Amino acid sequence: MIEARSLTKRYGSTVAVDDLSFTVPAGAVTGFLGPNGAGKTTTLRMLLGLVRPTSGDATIGGERYVRLPRPAARVGAVLEASAFHPGRSGRNHLRTVATAADIPERRVDEVLDVVELTAVARRRVKTYSLGMRQRLAIAQALLGDPDVLLLDEPANGLDPQGIRWLRDFLRSYAADGRTVFVSSHVLAEIAQTVDSVAIINRGKLVAHESLMEVRARAVAGVRVRSPQAARLREALAAAGIETTDVGEGRLVARIESSERVGEIAAANGVVLHELTAESSSLEDVFLELTGESRPQ
Amino acid sequence: MTALVLAELLKARTTRSAVGLALGLLAIVAFFGSVHAATLDLPADTHATSDNLSSVFFVPVFAIIFGILASAGEYRHGTISQTLLVTPVREKLVGAKLVAAAIVGAALWAVAAALAVVVCGIWFGARGIPFDAGDAASTLLPALLAAALWAALGIGLGFVLTSQVGAIVALFAWLFVVESIVEGLLPRVHRFLPGGLLNDVLHADDADFSRPVAALITLAYVAAFAVVGTALARRRDVT
Numbered sequence: 346m347i348e349a350r351s352l353t354k355r356y357g358s359t360v361a362v363d364d365l366s367f368t369v370p371a372g373a374v375t376g377f378l379g380p381n382g383a384g385k386t387t388t389l390r391m392l393l394g395l396v397r398p399t400s401g402d403a404t405i406g407g408e409r410y411v412r413l414p415r416p417a418a419r420v421g422a423v424l425e426a427s428a429f430h431p432g433r434s435g436r437n438h439l440r441t442v443a444t445a446a447d448i449p450e451r452r453v454d455e456v457l458d459v460v461e462l463t464a465v466a467r468r469r470v471k472t473y474s475l476g477m478r479q480r481l482a483i484a485q486a487l488l489g490d491p492d493v494l495l496l497d498e499p500a501n502g503l504d505p506q507g508i509r510w511l512r513d514f515l516r517s518y519a520a521d522g523r524t525v526f527v528s529s530h531v532l533a534e535i536a537q538t539v540d541s542v543a544i545i546n547r548g549k550l551v552a553h554e555s556l557m558e559v560r561a562r563a564v565a566g567v568r569v570r571s572p573q574a575a576r577l578r579e580a581l582a583a584a585g586i587e588t589t590d591v592g593e594g595r596l597v598a599r600i601e602s603s604e605r606v607g608e609i610a611a612a613n614g615v616v617l618h619e620l621t622a623e624s625s626s627l628e629d630v631f632l633e634l635t636g637e638s639r640p641q
Numbered sequence: 642m643t644a645l646v647l648a649e650l651l652k653a654r655t656t657r658s659a660v661g662l663a664l665g666l667l668a669i670v671a672f673f674g675s676v677h678a679a680t681l682d683l684p685a686d687t688h689a690t691s692d693n694l695s696s697v698f699f700v701p702v703f704a705i706i707f708g709i710l711a712s713a714g715e716y717r718h719g720t721i722s723q724t725l726l727v728t729p730v731r732e733k734l735v736g737a738k739l740v741a742a743a744i745v746g747a748a749l750w751a752v753a754a755a756l757a758v759v760v761c762g763i764w765f766g767a768r769g770i771p772f773d774a775g776d777a778a779s780t781l782l783p784a785l786l787a788a789a790l791w792a793a794l795g796i797g798l799g800f801v802l803t804s805q806v807g808a809i810v811a812l813f814a815w816l817f818v819v820e821s822i823v824e825g826l827l828p829r830v831h832r833f834l835p836g837g838l839l840n841d842v843l844h845a846d847d848a849d850f851s852r853p854v855a856a857l858i859t860l861a862y863v864a865a866f867a868v869v870g871t872a873l874a875r876r877r878d879v880t
Contacts, residue, residue, distance in 0.1 A: 428723070
């Protein structure tokens with residue numbers, strides 16, 4: 346279990362992470378969402394003891410990361426744009442980590458197999474593609490067979506098969522009762538993977554709920570266009586249906602049934618030029634929550 | 642702790658920097674020893690052997706560069722993040738790097754000393770100059786001590802500055818500019834500075850301090866840089 350308590354990080358007058366509190370449960374995949382620059386990476390790095398919080402604190406399994414006796418066996422982390430020495434081979438990189446963490450060397454070949462890097466394991470990292478580096482980072486995270494996985498934008502650089510592989514892998518990892526916390530700036534990318542999401546914007550938590558609850562926010566609406574928009578609006582209001590005027594004779598009625606809107610229009614003698622039922626996507630919900638939705 | 646030292650030694654073996662440094666050092670040793678032996682006037686004086694082997698005095702300089710690469714290099718390549726994930730306690734990491742660097746410094750000395758002795762043996766044999774083993778040891782062994790100390794000094798310096806190029810430039814500016822000026826203006830101060838102390842560790846004849854004292858003061862510098870470097874590594878955000 347991961348716990349952040351009032352985590353705050355200031356850089357001069359800029360507040361990167363602002364009084365952030367959340368818990369990430371075991372046995373589930375939790376998404377960590379926010380637009381670029383929302384403070385995701387800074388938060389993850391505070392969880393991992395790489396960035397010192399200005400105030401507040403973060404624990405993994407009840408212990409601060411730097412206090413964990415064998416961190417590599419407890420927590421596996423995939424950092425954004427993982428850096429490796431370009432002149433060292435992928436396999437040798439993992440060997441240095443295994444040696445430092447007291448992990449038997451055969452485990453190195455096992456994790457290379459898991460991420461399907463065995464064929465290039467002895468090549469120097471500078472010859473690797475972005476996707477290969479990302480898989481090497483995942484291999485490193487898995488070395489100690491940890492019960493907590495933290496991944497910062499792990500899908501970056503992965504091809505579609507790689508993303509699918511990662512999705513299935515994280516699901517099965519959490520199904521074993523382990524904790525998975527994965528960040529992304531694209532909700533759609535992790536919507537099929539996560540059980541719940543913590544959404545942050547400008548360093549603040551804006552939502553922390555199950556994916557079902559997020560989906561429920563995806564309110565349906567009926568878009569209509571009419572030369573008598575004002576009259577239609579009154580008629581809908583009389584029927585207890587809220588509308589939003591989006592200009593140029595267009596309205597969005599906050600109701601799922603396009604039939605109902607059509608019937609009310611007919612009953613009031615309103616001409617319709619357009620009548621479309623639409624549901625806002627998860628992405629709309631995300632954009633709305635993070636206040637980044639584009640003006641209509 | 643042993644595991645961490647072994648991991649650091651593995652890091653040193655799995656990139657080309659340490660090998661590159663060793664090859665550069667060997668080239669200097671072979672060149673210097675050959676030129677000295679070839680141009681030596683006969684009959685040779687009593688210190689011909691130690692003079693010929695004195696190119697091993699370059700080892701501490703190569704050793705401190707290795708130390709800088711092993712510490713600041715982690716920041717240069719961004720591998721410091723991964724390293725700290727495995728070893729989040731900065732004191733342990735710096736400690737392991739100090740020990741590993743001293744071992745690599747000793748290894749650089751071993752290959753340099755071995756080649757220097759071989760080159761000297763071949764040339765002296767050909768020119769009929771006696772190889773004086775005791776005289777050889779008086780030059781070679783102090784270089785071992787200096788190599789281990791300076792490699793460790795490089796670790797601390799690298800953690801303080803974190804810039805690989807910056808640390809190497811600062812090192813040479815310090816040794817060849819700052820210390821030269823201080824030596825000319827304030828010789829009493831210069832003897833307490835790392836370069837002045839290195840001279841005392843390597844040469845017994847024109848020394849200000851005895852070898853053990855010079856080595857101990859150098860060790861104090863190693864400790865000071867390591868402590869400051871560790872404190873900075875604890876405070877510094879790794880992004």
